[in-house]
Amino acid sequence: MNSTTNISISDIQIGDRFRKDLGDIEGLAQSISDDGLLQAIGVTPDKRLVFGLRRLLACRDYLGWSEIPAVVIDIENLTHAEWIENTIRKDLTLSEMVAITDALRSFTRGGDRRSDQYRKNGSGVTKKDACEIAGWKMDRYDDAKKVVENAIDELVGAMDKGEVSPHAAAQLAAEPKDIQKEAVKLLKNATTAAEKRGVRAAVQRIENSKKLAERRQAQLNAPDTSESIRLFHCPFQELQKVADLKPESVKCVLTDIPYDGDFIGQIADLARLADELLVEGGVFICYVGQYKLNEKLRAFDQYLTYQWMGTSKWVGPGNVMHSLNVVSKSTSFVVYTKGDRKEWVKWLDTLDFAMKEKEYHPWQRPLAEIERLLLNFTKPGDLIVDPCGGGFTTAAACLKLGRECVSCDIEKAYVVTGQERMDDVRNELAGESTEQLDDGTAPIDADIELADVAA
Structure with a gap:
């Protein structure tokens, strides 16, 4: 049975979190100041934070609270709990979704990995299962993962902001870093959806021009062997x-x-x-x-x-x-x-x-x-x-x-x-x-x- 109590903020262990984009914490603090804290945070019995990081930071860093209402939850898999909390509130970015999906896949606590019981009790998850839990298709996960692993930070950010689709970003991530930088510049300058869709073709033209400049060493105005x-x-x-x-x-x-x-x-x-x-x-x-x-x-x-x-x-x-x-x-x-x-x-x-x-x-x-x-x-x-x-x-x-x-x-x-x-x-x-x-x-x-x- 979960219970709610006021606990000391200094006792709460935040640990590693998958969410990186915390949004407008100052605005959230103002909302809490005006209307009160509408939902308690969640912690384990040993005071590890399960959910509510944004509320915790708003109350601690902006409002100066020393205590905060918390729901005490007896849960072992904090990764799964963070996914549940964040996906029904502020959407995770795609790169955060990749991280949390990978964490779900790697979560273990013993048992026979080949058994159905192992999969059902949460101690091991296939890629398909992890994607189903996280609520996205495997091909979208695969594209986003390629971006996280291979793209420059600016391109990952563009994907997270929705400026480029995971599939297009995955294609661009296969290009050299200088080409990726050109793509991000084009994305920033694109003002319409059509211009953003045309980024891949524009980058291809840039790549072709650079390859041509590297490969072609002939003199531009060298005499032609045929005057015709x-x-x-x-x-x-x-x-x-x-x-x-x-x-x-x-x-x-x-x-x-x-x-x-x-x-x-x-x-x-x-x-x-x-x-x-x-x-x-x-x-x-x-x-x-x-x-x-x-x-x-x-x-x-x-x-x-x-x-x-x-x-x-x-x-x-x-x-x-x-x-x-x-x-x-x-x-x-x-x-x-x-x-x-x-x-x-x-x-x-x-x-x-x-x-x-x-x-x-x-x-x-x-x-x-x-x-x-x-x-x-x-x-x-x-x-x-x-x-x-x-x-x-x-x-x-x-x-x-x-x-x-x-x-x-x-x-x-x-x-x-x-x-x-x-x-x-x-x-x-x-x-x-x-x-x-x-x-x-x-x-x-x-x-x-x-x-x-x-x-």
Whole structure:
């Protein structure tokens, strides 16, 4: 039978506690001062604290009490008692839940560990049982435990505050410490749920950039062994000057722009550049995505002539637009021209390539897809411009198909990677069989390609 009595606070043994986040003790003290202590603390007969640490500290440290009402509880497993008390009042943080779950698993007091009696009397608990007692799923516990064991303190804190899910935090915890620090900075700067969900992808881009900078030692502006492919590190607004491109010298501008809202303000500059560089009837092909597509089209319409819209599809996971609760598994691209275009070959407006390719850039397009567009709209020897190089897939496709290409990117690491990619393509071409290959003078008939897709 439990009993309540006033005991001396100085006699109470607090011992090790799993709760680390005690919250607003001063506010609790003010509440006790105004309304009284509504619930006694709990202690064992030998005055070991079972529950009520926050109330004890408030009364001792802020109110100056020397005695406090306490329920005397005859209980042996203090870990289990602390879990019961805290989970029905102030929620434990996830890292505290990990600690208390581990303690439940390790609690022993003899007996045969293999017997049902051992499990029932509380002297030994499996991971599954401990998680059931603590009230959470094993996979959530496993994720949180990985974070506690491997993450930097700042990332553990972000998980405990609910700024990042245990699963996402567990993934980040596998990264080097410097990458984890970058993730925490991004989390602190994120103001919306969508931005927080995008932290993992942003960190992946940071990691890729750092790996690229470490791996790529080639000179940024080293002479290209083929003057037909020229890559530059600059904003696309400066490309014409930097590359010494003549007005009306380009047959096709083929590029993949960033889809977010930040780039929309630069689309008019991109359209103006295309209008300046393209020959009369030259074609402008641009991947645009779906986000604020109407605004993008209005910017293009200022300088170019709209012709058509195509779609690129893929298999596998889609991209989620949370504000609309839509999962997208396709990307739109637009086809514009400078003035009228007289010659159109038959082409398919739906591109369906099975696999994503992300070896050189997070937004990389499939090489075969870009080759198909070049075959549809250009001829060998044509000059192609890609103002947003990224993974420089357009340049690689031009090299393979005998087109000239000028491309740029604002990120130095990707330009260096692009130069190495061109070397890889040259080595691949040099090692190919001497058998007669398609010279790229004509695209595959659209009807045949439709049959291939259906098959």
